[in-house]
């Protein structure tokens with residue numbers, strides 16, 4: 001029998017922590033809540049959580065700092081983390097994602113969204129990362145890294161090296177939001193000219209060349225981009 005997944009919650013607002021606990025308990029998870037950064041961080045580093053819900057605005061230590069410390073510890077460096085943020089805190093979301101958080105939920109949130117995000121992240125953790133060289137097929141888009149080739153509706157489209165790398169990077173993890181900085185890091189290497197800003201221009205070109213399939217590449221306002229998960 002599979003044991004119940006343990007979800008830790010670090011959230012100083014009692015009613016929000018309670019709402020999280022209530023909804024996630026109904027889904028069959030074991031929940032532990034921590035009202036402050038210090039006790040939460042200690043528990044995460046010592047015990048074995050399966051997933052962490054982390055409020056960014058905490059007294060004492062910020063959620064971003066907690067995230068950094070969790071990622072710096074070899075035992076917890078791949079612990080799934082979902083940040084809890086207030087609406088309008090896109091800059092914090094971007095920093096959190098770049099600090100290693102996997103996803104975020106903006107408050108106020110619906111239980112449906114919460115449960116879906118948690119389940120999706122736990123599911124992802126069970127799946128191995130696709131191989132860099134594996135072919136990817138999503139809807140009418142086929143990506144062949146070995147041949148450096150992209151087909152839409154069976155027809156080859158002509159992409160620049162950077163456009164190909166960006167598309168491949170996003171399509172390897174459909175549904176994940178990546179910041180411009182993360183995309184730059186992922187495709188850098190031989191191509192040092194790439195900047196955060198130029199990513200936006202690359203996206204325009206990429207979408208145009210992909211035709212109707214270009215809509216799979218979604219802009220997440222103030223945060224970055226994702227390949228839409230079907």
Ligand code: CA
Nearest residue numbers: 012055057058
């Ligand atoms: Ca808070």
